[in-house]
Every structure is written in structure tokens, then in C-alpha cells.
Amino acid sequence: xxxxxxxxxxxxxxxxxxxxxxxxxxxxxxxxxxxxxxxxxxxxxxxxxxxxxxxxxxxxxxxxxxxxxxxxxxxxxxxxxxxxxxxxxxxxxxxxxxxxxxxxxxxxxxxxxxxxxxxxxxxxxxxxxxxxxxxxxxxxxxxxxxxxxxxxxxxxx
Amino acid sequence: xxxxxxxxxxxxxxxxxxxxxxxxxxxxxxxxxxxxxxxxxxxxxxxxxxxxxxxxxxxxxxxxxxxxxxxxxxxxxxxxxxxxxxx
Numbered sequence: 001x002x003x004x005x006x007x008x009x010x011x012x013x014x015x016x017x018x019x020x021x022x023x024x025x026x027x028x029x030x031x032x033x034x035x036x037x038x039x040x041x042x043x044x045x046x047x048x049x050x051x052x053x054x055x056x057x058x059x060x061x062x063x064x065x066x067x068x069x070x071x072x073x074x075x076x077x078x079x080x081x082x083x084x085x086x087x088x089x090x091x092x093x094x095x096x097x098x099x100x101x102x103x104x105x106x107x108x109x110x111x112x113x114x115x116x117x118x119x120x121x122x123x124x125x126x127x128x129x130x131x132x133x134x135x136x137x138x139x140x141x142x143x144x145x146x147x148x149x150x151x152x153x154x155x156x157x
Numbered sequence: 158x159x160x161x162x163x164x165x166x167x168x169x170x171x172x173x174x175x176x177x178x179x180x181x182x183x184x185x186x187x188x189x190x191x192x193x194x195x196x197x198x199x200x201x202x203x204x205x206x207x208x209x210x211x212x213x214x215x216x217x218x219x220x221x222x223x224x225x226x227x228x229x230x231x232x233x234x235x236x237x238x239x240x241x242x243x244x
Contacts, residue, residue, distance in 0.1 A: 123242065
């Protein structure tokens with residue numbers, strides 16, 4: 001059963017992973033991905049990044065993404081935490097984790113979860129630069145290509 | 158019908174949400190885009206396709222991704238937004 005959370009609050013990776021494991025002893029490994037706000041974009045220094053989302057659809061999309069991973073790999077647990085609002089360089093944005101009896105499933109499912117999230121979950125990033133200018137981040141074709149390696153249908157274009 | 162706009166569409170249109178009474182001849186997402194585009198210059202600019210004709214704006218009907226051919230009714234929640242950039 002996947003745990004999904006979207007909110008403003010920072011997350012504690014160690015506490016989240018401990019909660020994911022709980023008292024279980026059938027988990028052999030946990031794959032994790034942590035996305036972090038970079039301090040530069042297009043060679044310019046970033047003051048902050050603001051994340052907007054579509055409340056309701058976001059949670060539905062993340063549940064669907066987690067279910068797709070659970071159908072594909074034998075997972076004991078998986079977790080997606082995504083922050084929204086204003087974040088500073090160095091702050092974590094997203095935590096994805098997948099637990100399985102063996103490492104390959106855990107690592108592959110983790111990569112799948114973040115690749116799907118990047119193209120199928122309704123979040124949008126706006127960059128605010130140190131000079132005060134702002135710009136919405138453009139979607140990258142490489143994200144669609146990353147999704148395609150899982151044999152998944154890209155978001156309707 | 159409840160219509161939601163996100164990210165730069167919301168900024169360009171000047172609101173994040175509006176309720177509209179749907180004309181009888183608007184039955185698909187494509188119809189809705191054409192009709193909304195006539196409401197204001199902001200709508201027209203936000204919902205326009207790219208110069209090469211590619212569709213920039215994405216759409217969800219009742220919180221599921223939708224196509225131009227997806228059918229819509231007065232009771233639906235329809236959202237327009239740019240390609241997503243989370244993660």
C-alpha cells in the first residue's frame with residue numbers, strides 16, 4: 001500500500017524510511033530518490049523555486065503512479081512525498097521510495113516512480129532569480145524520453 | 158461548468174477558477190478551447206496553439222488527462238495547464 005503526501009512541510013528522510021519499514025522483516029532493500037532545488041538555472045542564480053499543483057488531481061495521479069509501480073514490481077511498500085509552495089536552493093522537493101525483497105525491483109521501481117511523476121503528476125515550477133525576474137520552468141523532452149524507456153504511453157500531447 | 162487554470166495560464170487569464178454556462182454547441186474539449194478563447198484577449202493568448210500548430214496547453218476533465226476529442230458537459234470540472242514540471 002502506497003503512502004502519498006503533498007504539502008508545504010519539509011520531510012525527514014530517516015523518519016520516513018523508518019516508518020516505511022515499520023516492524024516488517026520481509027524488506028530486503030529500499031530504493032530512494034530525493035529531488036533538491038538547484039541554486040542555478042540557465043547559468044543564473046536562483047533565489048527560490050515556487051511549486052504549484054492541482055489539489056485533488058495531484059493526489060489521484062500519485063496514487064495511480066504508485067499502483068502502476070506495484071503492479072509491475074513485487075513491492076512491500078512505496079512512498080511519494082512532494083512539497084509545494086516556495087522552496088529555497090538546497091531544499092528537498094520530492095522523496096520517492098520503493099521497498100522490495102530484492103534490490104533490482106526496489107531500484108527499478110524508484111526510477112519508474114520518479115520518471116512517471118515528472119510527466120504525469122500536475123505540478124508546475126516557477127523560478128525566481130536573484131535579480132527578481134521570474135520564469136515558469138519548461139517541460140523537457142528528456143522527461144518524456146525517460147518515461148518511454150518503461151514502455152509507458154507519454155502524456156497525451 | 159467549473160473551469161480551473163494553473164501556472165502561466167492562470168497568470169495570463171487573470172484568474173484561477175471561473176464558472177461558465179456552456180453553450181449547447183460546446184460538446185468537446187476542442188469546442189471548449191475555441192469558445193473560451195473568444196472570452197477575452199487573455200484567454201485567447203493563453204489557450205492559443207504554438208506557432209507551429211502544436212498543442213501547448215494540456216487539459217484534464219474531472220481530474221483525468223483529456224484529449225481534444227474528450228466530451229464535456231455542464232457538470233464537469235475542466236482544468237487547463239501547461240505541460241507538468243514536477244519532481
